[in-house]
Amino acid sequence: MRSGKPCLTEFRFIELQGKCYVKIGFQLSLSSKQFCIVHVYSFKAVLGILFGPLSITHKVVKMSFIITLIRNLLGGIIAFFDVITRGTKLKRTKEAQLQVVKDTQGLTLYQFFACPFCIKTRRAIYKMNLPIIKRSASKGSPYRKELLLGGGKVQTPCLRIETENGVEWLYESSEIIKYLQQRFT
Numbered sequence: 001m002r003s004g005k006p007c008l009t010e011f012r013f014i015e016l017q018g019k020c021y022v023k024i025g026f027q028l029s030l031s032s033k034q035f036c037i038v039h040v041y042s043f044k045a046v047l048g049i050l051f052g053p054l055s056i057t058h059k060v061v062k063m064s065f066i067i068t069l070i071r072n073l074l075g076g077i078i079a080f081f082d083v084i085t086r087g088t089k090l091k092r093t094k095e096a097q098l099q100v101v102k103d104t105q106g107l108t109l110y111q112f113f114a115c116p117f118c119i120k121t122r123r124a125i126y127k128m129n130l131p132i133i134k135r136s137a138s139k140g141s142p143y144r145k146e147l148l149l150g151g152g153k154v155q156t157p158c159l160r161i162e163t164e165n166g167v168e169w170l171y172e173s174s175e176i177i178k179y180l181q182q183r184f185t
């Protein structure tokens, strides 16, 4: 193997905890004597769809997975159009914006990137020019557990509101937008 050039060493379907993945192995050379092997575990069987029936018996690609894929694709398209059609932010005086920065420090939005309700909420947040921290509640993210433990369920969007009186978890995109509009516009 020539130095610096990654070489494909493995490409196969595997089963991990009852789920089907595509395992892709690369060998990367660091110098003429040293190398490392990197294994990438694919998106759940996405390639399985493209390459036909999976080699793992009875693990046919589940309908729910296809629905998730379509949902994420549509969500991604909506997110893209949201970004390009957002328009302008609310303009405030420097002092007023500094106050908003201070007042939004206790706010955190738990969200999924491609969720239409989150897109709607993010769009409103953008238009109100609010620097609110956003945390992904997608599977595998540590914030998902935080949302579940704090708010009681994994549903996005959810706004975590921390004040001197305690912490409140606000679900429902319309409620979140209404709350922010009342507080900041």
Ligand SMILES: N[C@@H](CCC(=O)N[C@@H](CS)C(=O)NCC(=O)O)C(=O)O
Residues within 6 Å of the ligand: 112, 115, 116, 117, 118, 154, 155, 156, 157, 171, 172, 173, 174
């Ligand atoms: N009526 C809610 C609907 C929110 C909703 O359905 N969110 C979905 C994501 S798009 C969700 O969190 N589903 C739970 C899950 O995927 O685990 C709103 O307007 O916020």
